[in-house]
Amino acid sequence: MGKVMFVSYGGGHINIINEVIRGIIKNKDIDFKLLALTTAYDKSVSLFSNKYIKKISDYKDLFKKDIEKINYYGSLILEDNYNASSGISKEDTLIYLGLSMFELVQTHGEQKAFDLYNKKKRQAFLPIKTMKKILEYEDISLVVTTTSPRFEEASLTAANELGIETIQILDLFGELYPLPKANHIVCMNSYISESLKRQGLIKNKYYYFGQPAIEKTVKNILSIDKVIIKNKLELNSNKTLLYATQKPNIYNEDFSYYDFAGYETINDNIFSIFEFLYEKYNINILVRLHPNENFNDYKKWFDKYNFVQYINNKCNLEESLAICDILLNQASTVSVEAISANKDVFTFKYHLDKTFPLPAVMNDPFIFSDGFEELKQKLSLYFENKLKTKKIGNFLEFDSVENILKLIEDLV
CATH class of the missing domain: 3.40.50.2000 (Glycogen Phosphorylase B;)
Structure with a gap:
């Protein structure tokens, strides 16, 4: 059996992934790592061993030859983005920002990269090369994310380009940014898959498994x-x-x-x-x-x-x-x-x-x-009891974690 990498930001996104990881630790013999981004790390490491949970700075040695440039570019935008009350260390923030900005510069050149950053802020980041290095280092055979941009989106693109299987667990509906990029998409119901198909996602495989955190x-x-x-x-x-x-x-x-x-x-x-x-x-x-x-x-x-x-x-x-x-x-x-x-x-x-x-x-x-x-x-x-309300059966499927774990086992 291969190895799974979960990639997730904080907030509601990590709540979804943490429910799946609970299921793995409790019932399944699946080798995995979780790349917990920004505020997700403290939330997950408090629940599970740091044997499984990694932050982006844990992989900084993979980028040793460029670390001076990474630190330099990170330092240029650190003041705009560092929040001491977030619980994220300044070092972790520096590496996270530096890797993202360094790759943006590599891709577009320094002037255009900073033009993009000034216009879109962190939404400009898509560190695909960074994620390729991490996936290859960990020898990953399946990537699982939710629906966030930046590192989550980049991990799916990197995995797809490397021929690694991909799963996305959608947090809500099909009208979202960015659009899903995984081969296998887990969603709450058929309304969502139909919406995504209308937006051009016709080759993906859809699974109506619900949503673990909800x-x-x-x-x-x-x-x-x-x-x-x-x-x-x-x-x-x-x-x-x-x-x-x-x-x-x-x-x-x-x-x-x-x-x-x-x-x-x-x-x-x-x-x-x-x-x-x-x-x-x-x-x-x-x-x-x-x-x-x-x-x-x-x-x-x-x-x-x-x-x-x-x-x-x-x-x-x-x-x-x-x-x-x-x-x-x-x-x-x-x-x-x-x-x-x-x-x-x-x-x-x-x-x-x-x-x-x-x-x-x-x-x-x-x-x-x-x-x-x-x-x-x-x-x-x-x-005044004069308004008709309509209920829909099976809006949210239950047993989502069990069904997602079965899919993961099938793919690794």
């Missing part, structure tokens, strides 16, 4: 004692709306980042709708901020609309989803977790969007609104 979250949500949490938050007996926020970003047609729209774009409208709903229907309204957002950016709205509860400091995400009847969210993983846990999910567009970031949540079973006025109308109909 499956784990849904199982946890369904097991929570809701009464305890509701009593803790002192909720009344009426319905509960949870608003899961996210930064109001604007995206290009290929779903790459374009700009930040500003919090007033959404919050002036959303909190006004909350006031209307609260006064008319006396519902419970909870707000949970995305982990990469800051309470101070929302403070003026919480101060003005004091009937809205900020709950990040009172319960976790799973508890928040367990106690809500409906979720309001523009377009993110939380929408998928909620719909998979049989919640009614309202999504919306705010009309500064160049491209809606998650087109799949514009369709059933999500209740989509094209603007704030339509959102207000649909929420009113819902609380």
